[in-house]
Each structure stands twice: as C-alpha cells, then as structure tokens.
Amino acid sequence: MCRRIAALALSMMIAAPVAAQQSAPPPAVVVAPAAMTELAETVRFNGRLDAAQRVGLVPRVSGVLLDVAFGPGDRVQDGQLLFRIEPDLYQTAVREAEGALLAAEAQRELARIERDRQTELVGRQSAAQSALDNAEAALGRAEGDVLRLEAALERARLNLSYTEMRAPFSGRIGSSAMDEGALVGPETGPLATLTRLDPIHAEFAVPTATLRDYLERVEAGQAAREAAVTLELANGSTYPEPGDITFVDSAVNAGTDSVTLRARFANPRGRLLDDELVRVTLSATAPEGVLAVPQQAVQRDVQGAFVLVVGEGETVEQRRVEAGRTAQGLTVIEAGLEPGERVVTEGVNKVRPGMVVDAAPAGDG
Structure with missing residues (x-):
C-alpha cells in the first residue's frame, strides 16, 4: 500500500511541471x-560642430551702459538693437562739429569773394599780383579748414552711432557681461557673444586612405558630396537633415595621417549647437x-x-x-x-x- 502511494506521488510530481509547461503561453x-x-557604404568618425559666424560685441566708444535690450540666449535679427550707451556727450560733440563747420564754410565764402575781387583788380591793373596770390592762398586754407571740419563732423556722427550696438547678423546671443549702469568702453572687452547657427558646419578628420577612396568614387560618379553626411547627436538621436561636403583641407595632418573635412547642415531651428561633439557618418558610395x-x-x-x-x-x-x-x-x-x-x-x-x-x-x- 505504501509503495502504491509513493509511486502515485512521484507520478504527480513529474506530471505537474509538464502540465504547467504545456499550459504556459x-x-x-x-x-x-x-x-x-x-x-550606402558608410564610415563613421568623431566630429565637432562649428558655427558659421561668431563675434564678440565690443563697444567702440566709452560711456555708461543705459540699456541691455535682449535676454540671455535670445534669437536676434540682423540690425536689432542690443546695447545702448549714454549718447549725451557724443550728441554734444556732433553739434560742436556742425557749428565749427558752418563757421569754416562762412570763412571760405569770404575768402572766395576776396579772391574774386583781387582777380578783378589785377585785371584792371589796380592791384598788385601779390595781393591776388595772397587771396588765393587764403581761399585754399579756408577750403582745407572746411574739409578738416567735415571729417571731424563725420567722426563725431560715427561716434554717436556707436552708442547703439546692433546685431551684425541674425543669430543667437549669449548673456551680457555687464549690467545696465556700468561704465563700458573698448577696453572692457566683449559685452556678449553673437553666434550664427544656421547653417552650421561639422568638422571631422578622415584617414588619408579613406579620403582617397571616397574622392575617387566621387570622380567616378559612385558617390557624391551633396547629402553625403549624417549626424548622430550626444543622446544617440539622428539629425534629420543630411549635410553637404563643402571643404577638404589641402594638407595632411602628419601626426594622424588624416585630412580635415567640413560638412554644412541647415539648422533653422537651432537644434545643433556650436562646439557640440557629434558622430559623423560619411556615405562612401551611392546607395544600392x-x-x-x-x-x-x-x-x-x-x-x-x-x-x-x-x-x-x-x-x-x-x-x-x-x-x-x-x-x-x-x-x-x-x-x-x-x-x-x-x-x-x-x-x-x-x-x-x-x-x-x-x-x-x-x-x-
């Protein structure tokens, strides 16, 4: 009896996993x-993004900073006002130069009248030639004074225009290095950096042998420079727009036996950032x-x-x-x-x- 019970228990123990396995999805x-x-056949390299334009905005005149007309990281348009320096001193200089020029023009007119009078007198032999010569010289000096003061007025107007610092191109601007009320000037250095991100370039080094193969395929029509490069960003995502090869360096880096290439990418939304590290994929052949x-x-x-x-x-x-x-x-x-x-x-x-x-x-x- 005990043997039958033991055999039955063993049979149930074996059958249970089998049934569970058969019923498992x-x-x-x-x-x-x-x-x-x-x-396409592709090769991958490390690369770094480089903005199309990048400038530090340095004041060209000295004065108190009245306005900072942007926020850090703003997109700004070509010609947009960014900084305004106190203009009073430069407006005064313009008026002073305008007054000096008017006086010089009046003196020039008097000198011209005197020259014409002496010319008439010498023609009637009523005055000596030396008097006419002196009148001609006085007119020349007057005309020289007018030219000098016209230049001084132009310089004063330029200095006044420099009190408004405007964006030289459209792009993204960083934070201001100085606050409103600070005394700034050429010695202050850049007040902010303006960067143009559209288009943007990717620079990467390609081994010389790989570059030779690629260029030979381009010449043979088996590869192209247009839409030849794609980017993988730091988070692993792929940038949707392909890039065109726009530059191949004329010299080989002797230390690495590689050549620097540059590819241009459209970046209208500013998704790609200046100096960002990326993975570059170069299509070495046409798709097949x-x-x-x-x-x-x-x-x-x-x-x-x-x-x-x-x-x-x-x-x-x-x-x-x-x-x-x-x-x-x-x-x-x-x-x-x-x-x-x-x-x-x-x-x-x-x-x-x-x-x-x-x-x-x-x-x-």
Whole structure:
C-alpha cells in the first residue's frame, strides 16, 4: 500500500511541471522581415560642430551702459538693437562739429569773394599780383579748414552711432557681461557673444586612405558630396537633415595621417549647437539595393553569425548567415536569408530553436 502511494506521488510530481509547461503561453518576441533596402557604404568618425559666424560685441566708444535690450540666449535679427550707451556727450560733440563747420564754410565764402575781387583788380591793373596770390592762398586754407571740419563732423556722427550696438547678423546671443549702469568702453572687452547657427558646419578628420577612396568614387560618379553626411547627436538621436561636403583641407595632418573635412547642415531651428561633439557618418558610395535586417537581429558565436527566424507554425529556427557591413542601424545579409523571412529583433534571449513564439511585427504598439 505504501509503495502504491509513493509511486502515485512521484507520478504527480513529474506530471505537474509538464502540465504547467504545456499550459504556459508562448514567449512574446518582436520580428522584422529581411528586406531589400537602398543602403550606402558608410564610415563613421568623431566630429565637432562649428558655427558659421561668431563675434564678440565690443563697444567702440566709452560711456555708461543705459540699456541691455535682449535676454540671455535670445534669437536676434540682423540690425536689432542690443546695447545702448549714454549718447549725451557724443550728441554734444556732433553739434560742436556742425557749428565749427558752418563757421569754416562762412570763412571760405569770404575768402572766395576776396579772391574774386583781387582777380578783378589785377585785371584792371589796380592791384598788385601779390595781393591776388595772397587771396588765393587764403581761399585754399579756408577750403582745407572746411574739409578738416567735415571729417571731424563725420567722426563725431560715427561716434554717436556707436552708442547703439546692433546685431551684425541674425543669430543667437549669449548673456551680457555687464549690467545696465556700468561704465563700458573698448577696453572692457566683449559685452556678449553673437553666434550664427544656421547653417552650421561639422568638422571631422578622415584617414588619408579613406579620403582617397571616397574622392575617387566621387570622380567616378559612385558617390557624391551633396547629402553625403549624417549626424548622430550626444543622446544617440539622428539629425534629420543630411549635410553637404563643402571643404577638404589641402594638407595632411602628419601626426594622424588624416585630412580635415567640413560638412554644412541647415539648422533653422537651432537644434545643433556650436562646439557640440557629434558622430559623423560619411556615405562612401551611392546607395544600392541590398538585403538587410535590423542590426540587433544578428547574433554571433564561435561558429560565426546567425539569426533566429520565425517560420511556419510560429516556430523558431536558428539560421547561419553571412553578415556584411552595418549602416544606418541595418546589417547587410550576403547569404542565408530570403526577402520576407522574419527575424527576431527583440526577445532573442527568451527563445531557443524549436520553440513556438508569439511574434509581433516591429513597430506595433
């Protein structure tokens, strides 16, 4: 009797895990189809963004700072007023120069009248030639005084105009180095820095051999300078607008055997920032049709690369593949897969070959 009870208990212990396994739902995975994709051969480098224009706004005249007409980080337009320096002294200088010029013009007119009178007298032989010569010299000095004072008036007006500091171009401005009421002047240094961020450039160093291959492909029509560069930002996101190669340095850096390239990017929203560190991807060939799967679907072991394929009956199969280059988050499959076959991209660690899975297409919410 005891033996029967023990056998029955053992049978129940064995049957319980089997029943639990049979009743457990299949593991959920995410799959994506192998698809023909237009994909270019790419190479990646570290790069840094460089603003198109960057200036420090230094006052050209001295005086008390009356107004700071912007907030830190504001977008400002070309010609917008940024700082205003007390103008009273410079307005007085303009009026003084205007008065001096009027007096000089009056003296010039008197000198011209005297010259004309002496010319008439000498013509009638009623005056000596020396009197005419003196009148001509006096007129010349008067005209010289007028020219000098015209220049002084122009300088005074320029100095008055410098009391209003305006944006030389549209861009983003930093914080003001001085507050209203401070005494400023050329010796103060920059009051703020104005940066033009649209367009913006990315500079990156390319090994000489890679650059040679790229330029030869450009000449052969197999690659292009336009829309040839993409950016990956610090948080891993990709900037949506491609960039054009606009500059290739004429000298090789002997220490690194590399050449500096520059790419220009449209940046109308100011998303890209001056001096930001980025990852630069250069398309070394024109896009061509290849069979590709998401990069995370390709696994590797001591025998090489493989993917997990979900086939008939939602059953998982391990498939050995020949994996090529990786670009734009996709890996090229040179052999081992057919277009349309579904590969596991998420949940790889939860399944084994031969298991039945609950497969959901990538992107389904």
